[in-house]
Amino acid sequence: MVTFFEASLGIISVHHVGNPSQxxxxxxxxxxxxxxxxxxxxxxxxxxxxxxxxxNEVYHLMHSSDDLALNEVHHFTTAVFDDKGKFHEASEQMAKHLYASxxxxxxxxxxxxxxxxxxxxIEGELLDAIGIFKSExxxxxxxxxxxxxxxxVDYEQDAININKLDKGVLIFNVEKENGYKVVVVDKATGGQEAAVYWKDEFLQLKIRNDSFNQTSNALGVYKNFVTNKLDEEFEMTKADKIDLLNRSMKYFKEKETFDLDEFADEVISNPEAIESFKTFKNSYExxxxxxxxxxxxxxxNAVKKQARVYKSVLKLDKNFHIYIHxxxxxxxxxxxxxxxxxxxxVFFNQEA
Structure with missing residues (x-):
């Protein structure tokens, strides 16, 4: 969902935030x-x-009063998107807000x-973003x-492992009126009560669990199941896999509402494969x-986007490609x- 092949660093400000109760x-x-x-x-x-x-989950910044202007992170972020000259000042205010949280x-x-x-x-759109990260x-x-x-041999203490981000959030410069598009990382430590402060106290997030997100995730999970998991349990040809992908896409294009049991019966059919898919889905979650x-x-819109990456091509050496629809x-x-x-x-009635 988020890629950074074309991303570049703009401005970085670093502060230290302690714990006031300590x-x-x-x-x-x-x-x-x-x-x-x-x-x-x-x-x-x-x-x-x-x-x-x-x-994979996309959030929005929110406030319990429904007044986004009262969400501190939204306020400081908006100030920067409107005027990058206010970046460092806004970063200081974010540090103070995190301290209070x-x-x-x-x-x-x-x-x-x-x-x-x-x-x-994010979701196929190149955008500027403000990132807030904490190393604990x-x-x-x-x-x-x-x-x-x-x-x-020497050593260095109190160093940061660049492969282990503790807490982070990306706020994208889009959908301002809805609280921006937001994705978050939170490696919770210190118990459940301490864990909620990043998402709930500091950021005040609500999940964008909309139909676009649900549809994209369901199609993505099923595609991964067919292409990467089925071979481990069942004897499948590539043509069989393509057929399963085509049937799933047909289901999503023709139906208005997704129903897991109905989808499993109509698309997967095999009881053992259905059970395997549900287990795979639970593991993904x-x-x-x-x-x-x-x-x-x-x-x-999510179906159209996912259809672009659903492959229906059977590649045979370097001589032939068979498109199975x-x-x-x-x-x-x-x-x-x-x-x-x-x-x-291949059986057919007419040549085009």
Whole structure:
């Protein structure tokens, strides 16, 4: 859902936010961070953005009063999108707001990074985004280096693992009136009560669990199941897989409402495969913390978007491509002993 192949870093401000209940304070930088090493930029992009490649749920900023102007993060974000010259000042206000939201005794202090990104892609659209990230957990790293013809070992304490982002949020410059498009990462620590502060207290999020999101996720999960999982349990030809994908797309194009049991019976049919699909769906929901409802209204726009990545092409060496759009019973696979080669037999009435 989120990709960053074309993304670039704009401005970065770094502050430290402690826990007021532990007598800790916050510390604000006087100006944005200056990157002096060309290697640091790509590493920061990986650290900040790579975790969002698996973020499927889209949220909106909200306020319990329904007045978005009272959501602090929305207010500061809007100020920056309207005038990038206010970026550092807004980052300071975000640090103060996070400090005020960090009152549970189990919340760890850490560095807060506020970043302006250019050209981050979400749902096929390139947008500017503001990222807010917090690093709470530090690690010790060993360093081995040549020394006097041999090697020496040193270490660095309180270092950050760039493959482990603790907390982060991307706020995209779109749908301002709805609370922007927002995706979030939250590696919760400190127990359930401490865990809610990032999403609920600091950001105040509501999930955009709309028909577009539900439709996209359901089609994506089914595609992954057919292409990556079925081979492990059933003997399937590529033509069979393409047929299953075509049948699922036909279901979503013809129906107005998705029903899991109806979909399973009409599209998958095989009881063992149905059970396997439901297990696969449950595993996906747990891994990505994304609930796919058993029933929801189907979004035509989401179906059209997913149809672009649903492959109906059977590629045979470098000689032939067979496009399968309908009845798989009109194509048969066999093996020619004389040529020692596989073949497909295709039945048709007319040539176009």
């Amino acid at each position: 007598g800790e304070m916050y510390s604000l930088s006087p100006q944005p961070l200056e990157l002096k090493d060309d290697v640091i930029g790509p590493l920061l992009l990986q650290y900040f953005l790579k975790p969002f490649e698996k973020a 960090s009152t549970h005794p189990n919340i760890k202090g850490g560095e807060l990074y506020v970043v302006y990104f250019n050209n981050v892609q 957990n530090k690690e010790t790293y060993l360093k081995v280096y040549p020394d006097k013809g041999g090697f020496a 747990e891994e990505f913390d994304t609930k796919i409802a058993d029933t929801f209204e189907i979004s035509d 309908g009845n798989k019973d009109l194509i048969e696979k066999g093996f020619d002993d004389g040529k020692a080669m596989n073949y497909y037999k």
